[in-house]
Amino acid sequence: MITAPAPGAAPAVTAVATHDVVPVQPPPRLLMGPGPITAYPSVLSAMSASLVGQFDPYMTDLMRETQELYRAVWSTTNDATLLVDGTARAGIEAALISLIRPGDVVLVPVFGRFGHLLAEIAGRAFAEVHTIEVPWGTVVPFSLIEQAARRLRPTLIAVVDGDTSTTMRQPLDELGAYCRREGILLYTDATASLGGNQFDADAWNVDAATAGLQKCLGGPSGSAPLTLSDRAADLVRGRTRIEAGIRESTDASAPDFIRSNYFDLGMLLEYWGPRRLNHHTEATSMLYAARECARVNLSEGRDAVIRRHRLHGEAMLAGLIGLGLRVFGEPQHKLNNVVAVHIPKDVSGDAVRAALLDDFGIEIGTSFGPLHGRVWRIGTMGFNARREAVMTTLIALEDVLRRLGASVPRGGGSDAADDVYADDEGADS
Amino acid sequence: MITAPAPGAAPAVTAVATHDVVPVQPPPRLLMGPGPITAYPSVLSAMSASLVGQFDPYMTDLMRETQELYRAVWSTTNDATLLVDGTARAGIEAALISLIRPGDVVLVPVFGRFGHLLAEIAGRAFAEVHTIEVPWGTVVPFSLIEQAARRLRPTLIAVVDGDTSTTMRQPLDELGAYCRREGILLYTDATASLGGNQFDADAWNVDAATAGLQKCLGGPSGSAPLTLSDRAADLVRGRTRIEAGIRESTDASAPDFIRSNYFDLGMLLEYWGPRRLNHHTEATSMLYAARECARVNLSEGRDAVIRRHRLHGEAMLAGLIGLGLRVFGEPQHKLNNVVAVHIPKDVSGDAVRAALLDDFGIEIGTSFGPLHGRVWRIGTMGFNARREAVMTTLIALEDVLRRLGASVPRGGGSDAADDVYADDEGADS
Incomplete structure (x- = not known):
């Protein structure tokens, strides 16, 4: 019989009152902030699919x-296209830490919180x-x-494509062509x-891009x-050091190797590539979710989804103006999927x-830094880029x-949004 | 009307043939390797719960x-108890990178692949x-x-508690007392x-520990x-630098700040603490999963779950021996939940x-490095620490x-496992 290791001193911690702890039962929410937003139902379903082994x-x-x-x-057509197991910020750090050598000059145009990040x-x-x-x-x-x-x-220019903190979107195509030259x-x-x-990574000459779901x-x-x-992948591969414990004698170990193991994109490329080098244990349920997000997007059609975001974003924008709210930021640079409006004084x-x-x-939502408490941010994205979500909001x-004492035109929001939808239907027919 | 940014040149990439892409439909698997293993059904269900906002x-x-x-x-009783959004390896890196200052002497006892990690x-x-x-x-x-x-x-001793690569478990209680002294x-x-x-973090004087689900x-x-x-939390807090963009004038910025943003446990402590400092966007579905894992564990009873792992681990071990297989490693240091056996020559x-x-x-599974292709690793853990899983395997x-030509006693595995279960029932009654 195998016996457990000696248990040591009795733990000082008593069991939590687990009879109070019920399974997760979140309240139903219509998430119309800057994200996260209500997920597509099929994405949530995908995550409850059963697990398979990592090398199945x-x-x-x-x-x-x-x-x-x-x-x-x-x-x-980038071969080096993969998922980083973590939040959007994990993707950012993986890209930057893998591309930047100590001492490299990096130029960051900043137009909101995420530029600072x-x-x-x-x-x-x-x-x-x-x-x-x-x-x-x-x-x-x-x-x-x-x-x-x-x-x-600089060796690298790092810039946010769309900064939710301000709802602004930085044009990238001219910059991409310049950087390539x-x-x-x-x-x-x-x-x-x-x-x-x-978003056209290749046409815009983007070398590295990351996102979240x-x-x-x-x-x-x-x-x-x-x-x-x-x-970019060549640069990263040149800085790879396959970790001790699974490194083979033929594996290079670059002197200026990437200083993170988890975010070493060189190892991640080997993990996702034909070698299937063991690295982390893939977050299988998140992989299912990510795949379903892409599948939903491409089934509807990439361009159709963008058009849908534009339409419902315009309807929301018109509706908010119809309620007498003042839009924040330069309208010609607004993201399709989120709008910021000044919070009325009253x-x-x-x-x-x-x-x-x-x-x-x-x-x-509200926003960060100089905009905290000054604007609301209202999103229309993913599953919530749809008419009922816009009209209900x-x-x-x-x-x-009205109930909190602001003066607001009756039906001013829904009428204006409805006009946008009517125009769109008119344009389609 | 808001118009989209100029689309740039036409993309070189055509749409994928999405009609071929069906929703995730994994084949049913009984995962009896060293992990990941078949998840508890209620954990999978929890992940399909609807999302709520980050500050709901x-x-x-x-x-x-x-x-x-x-x-x-x-x-x-550690206040500083939280989840890192990433795989188990993300937790390791967050702990080590936050605790280690450049130049610190770190001692790592290595008895398998994960010690090398x-x-x-x-x-x-x-x-x-x-x-x-x-x-x-x-x-x-x-x-x-x-x-x-x-x-x-050393300022830090870093050691694996249980190394799946070898199925061995390092005793920690004496080491913990020594380190504290x-x-x-x-x-x-x-x-x-x-x-x-x-596992008794407090009783064993562990300063930092990480895991995966x-x-x-x-x-x-x-x-x-x-x-x-x-x-450990004090050390980490002393190395925190709240990031630009949300840093307030009263926030300290330590000169020897942590060189990762994503893994800066100082910021993560502020994110999980009363300040709810904005950092990453919490992986809500994984939070649901992590919470349900803990809830299932504590509802059954922490010690009862450990006993269950020990029982089914013993049954599997006995069964494998009953099949004539030779166990790898020192039996007195074997993890409850996984066993390695030498692959027979024939x-x-x-x-x-x-x-x-x-x-x-x-x-x-098989294993890594010197054990690759030399042993099989068979796990009995979580949902699969149960009789049917053991007997079926x-x-x-x-x-x-038998079909591949090895000589193997008929019923040698199931009989031996059944004996372990019978002994256990006898002991209980």
């Missing part, structure tokens, strides 16, 4: 297929980081970036935008799609959000604003 | 409750790493560790052991429970594993061995 033929096929689906989502992560990776900051609600003019790049000669790598964080806005892709947070151009922003949640189960917001 | 009162309550549940699982991650964190290696199948005698520690004066921090990776073997806790990979003693290990999978849907293995 079904699993390796599913991983390959998921890579292929995400190539279509990213609009790329890129600068932050690049700094922790020992880059020499330079930022260009513009007022929140605008984007960074290409001429400013070009001017700074000419002076600083100049031999500068271009990384972008497409967490807030991918799936709901045009919890915005327009309509899934839960916890898996980060990532794609690398061949030249109500408490938090009281309105609380009433929406308590009385209607609807969540909207608008009439609920109208009701709450 | 339900969410913050659930996070607090999950922390409390994991305190009971870890047998600790700890050394690897510590090295990437710029530690001065020293290892003590013993032959696979044994554990590291305390006297050897003490001797090395006296000579090297000497002011050395003790980190342990309990991925392979937690839930199925005695995919072994004895009976969930999918993708969330890493972590706990820090107060002194069969191909891979052919046996393939036949088990193809004919019975049962997965067992034993008769299927018998059948496959």
